[in-house]
Amino acid sequence: MIRALRLVQRNAMVFRRIWAGAIFVSFLQPAFYLASMGLGVGSLIDRGGAVLPGNVPYVAFLAPGLLAGTCMQMASFESSFPITGKMVWERNYEAITSAPMRIVDIVVGELAWVALRLLAVALVFTGVMWLFGAARTPLVLLAIPAAVLTGLAFSAPIIAYAATLKTGANFNALFRFVISPLFLFSGVFFPVSQLPGPLQTAAAFTPLFHGVELTRGLALQTLTWPAFAVHTAYLSGLLTLGTAAAVWTFTRKLRA
Amino acid sequence: MTPPLQGTAPDRRGMLAGALDIRWQDLPTLRRSVRMYQRNLMVYRHIWMVIVSGFFEPLFYLLAIGIGVGSMVPDINGLSYTAFVAPGLLASNCMNGAVSDGLFNIWFKLHVQRTYDGILATPMRVADVAFGEMLWALTRGSLYSAAFLVLVFVLGELWGPRILLSPSAILALPASVLVAASFSSMALCLCSFVRNREDFDKVMGLVVVPMFLFSGIFFPVTQMPAFFQAFVQIVPLYHAVALLRALTTGIVDVWTAWHIAYLVVGGAFAFLVAMRRFERTLIK
Numbered sequence: 001m002i003r004a005l006r007l008v009q010r011n012a013m014v015f016r017r018i019w020a021g022a023i024f025v026s027f028l029q030p031a032f033y034l035a036s037m038g039l040g041v042g043s044l045i046d047r048g049g050a051v052l053p054g055n056v057p058y059v060a061f062l063a064p065g066l067l068a069g070t071c072m073q074m075a076s077f078e079s080s081f082p083i084t085g086k087m088v089w090e091r092n093y094e095a096i097t098s099a100p101m102r103i104v105d106i107v108v109g110e111l112a113w114v115a116l117r118l119l120a121v122a123l124v125f126t127g128v129m130w131l132f133g134a135a136r137t138p139l140v141l142l143a144i145p146a147a148v149l150t151g152l153a154f155s156a157p158i159i160a161y162a163a164t165l166k167t168g169a170n171f172n173a174l175f176r177f178v179i180s181p182l183f184l185f186s187g188v189f190f191p192v193s194q195l196p197g198p199l200q201t202a203a204a205f206t207p208l209f210h211g212v213e214l215t216r217g218l219a220l221q222t223l224t225w226p227a228f229a230v231h232t233a234y235l236s237g238l239l240t241l242g243t244a245a246a247v248w249t250f251t252r253k254l255r256a
Numbered sequence: 257m258t259p260p261l262q263g264t265a266p267d268r269r270g271m272l273a274g275a276l277d278i279r280w281q282d283l284p285t286l287r288r289s290v291r292m293y294q295r296n297l298m299v300y301r302h303i304w305m306v307i308v309s310g311f312f313e314p315l316f317y318l319l320a321i322g323i324g325v326g327s328m329v330p331d332i333n334g335l336s337y338t339a340f341v342a343p344g345l346l347a348s349n350c351m352n353g354a355v356s357d358g359l360f361n362i363w364f365k366l367h368v369q370r371t372y373d374g375i376l377a378t379p380m381r382v383a384d385v386a387f388g389e390m391l392w393a394l395t396r397g398s399l400y401s402a403a404f405l406v407l408v409f410v411l412g413e414l415w416g417p418r419i420l421l422s423p424s425a426i427l428a429l430p431a432s433v434l435v436a437a438s439f440s441s442m443a444l445c446l447c448s449f450v451r452n453r454e455d456f457d458k459v460m461g462l463v464v465v466p467m468f469l470f471s472g473i474f475f476p477v478t479q480m481p482a483f484f485q486a487f488v489q490i491v492p493l494y495h496a497v498a499l500l501r502a503l504t505t506g507i508v509d510v511w512t513a514w515h516i517a518y519l520v521v522g523g524a525f526a527f528l529v530a531m532r533r534f535e536r537t538l539i540k
């Protein structure tokens with residue numbers, strides 16, 4: 001564990017140079033989205049009288065979904081190019097393995113670093129939610145660990161994949177054909193019950209759907225215990241499998 | 257005393273004076289610009305997937321926001337939400353193409369791959385390079401726009417609600433080429449101000465994303481406070497959205513001419529500024 005923290009420390013030192021801009025973006029991005037989609041489109045939707053889960057205004061429906069979606073996007077990005085970069089382009093991991101670091105320390109360290117970044121983003125996001133009146137009870141804080149777990153469930157398998165690549169070209173396809181459609185169709189912007197039947201079933205198998213349901217359910221206090229168990233089990237399972245896969249791909253790459 | 261070779265003396269005048277002083281011999285020639293175009297064609301033959309994948313982005317947004325969210329939104333001034341959003345997404349797609357080509361790709365070719373240093377060692381001049389890159393971006397933009405228009409036409413006719421409401425929608429294709437040209441020039445201009453990779457975050461976070469969200473694509477700008485409504489008049493994407501929406505819905509009036517004028521003049525000015533600034537960067 002201590003050794004994994006060394007990697008977190010290393011990443012934090014690199015991050016120190018650019019943190020101001022990153023915090024700025026992580027505050028403004030959700031504020032812009034909530035103002036435009038939440039308030040702008042939301043006022044149209046609320047006028048139309050659509051019934052949303054929990055009978056809340058659209059902005060309160062959108063905000064927790066957007067929190068989970070943003071965590072997915074950020075975690076995916078942080079687990080893609082930077083990992084391939086450290087593996088292939090800059091060969092940082094090669095250097096790190098000559099220190100008393102095991103592969104598992106590296107993988108856990110990278111995940112812990114992503115978790116830390118997600119936690120910061122989720123905290124800022126929750127603050128923005130509160131400003132927009134989309135967080136009405138302190139219980140909304142429960143959404144933060146849920147969003148972090150959602151991000152990590154994406155981070156681990158993508159880290160595993162990133163370690164196998166030589167160039168970043170495949171990531172463009174990953175973002176265009178996996179991450180971006182998930183963001184749009186997993187219930188962030190509209191309830192998946194609006195989708196045609198077969199797509200609804202398909203959506204129920206995607207990780208972001210579970211992340212959104214969990215985060216939103218906790219934020220709006222509409223979650224039942226069985227649903228909580230299913231969503232958490234799905235996301236933790238993905239995180240565990242992804243971590244195992246990452247240890248395997250890292251080992252193949254670094255111990256070859 | 258011999259006069260300095262053409263193009264070798266760096267231009268040290270102010271941006272405005274420099275941009276507005278147009279000399280005939282500085283303008284790009286088609287013959288040379290086509291070479292730049294040809295080069296891009298050769299490069300993209302190997303990474304055609306990048307081009308094909310660009311078709312899907314606006315489609316996904318149309319299905320998710322136009323139809324998914326749209327099913328919860330009542331008609332806006334008698335216009336179905338899908339028909340309201342679709343022309344906006346066409347405009348934003350033109351912008352995204354311009355940003356990824358004119359801003360990111362060109363910046364990397366300029367500062368990382370240093371592609372242009374090699375090209376400028378040939379009889380190509382900066383203006384030829386810039387114009388050739390523009391032509392390339394326009395080809396891509398036109399292809400995307402044409403595909404999107406055909407798609408929304410078919411989608412609207414087969415499943416409804418109709419999205420292209422007037423025969424004037426056919427003019428949305430040339431209009432979207434104008435939008436793509438104008439945004440490509442602006443992206444080039446912006447590109448010349450980007451110093452490092454962190455600047456991209458600022459450009460995306462403070463310019464591109466806010467424009468995407470507040471230019472009337474997803475909700476009418478008249479919903480915003482009066483101050484923002486006045487401000488949006490200087491935002492390029494607002495004019496692009498308003499122009500394309502006027503054409504697809506057939507509500508064309510005197511404002512449409514103002515949108516066109518903004519895009520033409522703004523784009524031309526941005527192109528001239530970009531050219532001057534690239535001459536300074538590339539020719540030392």
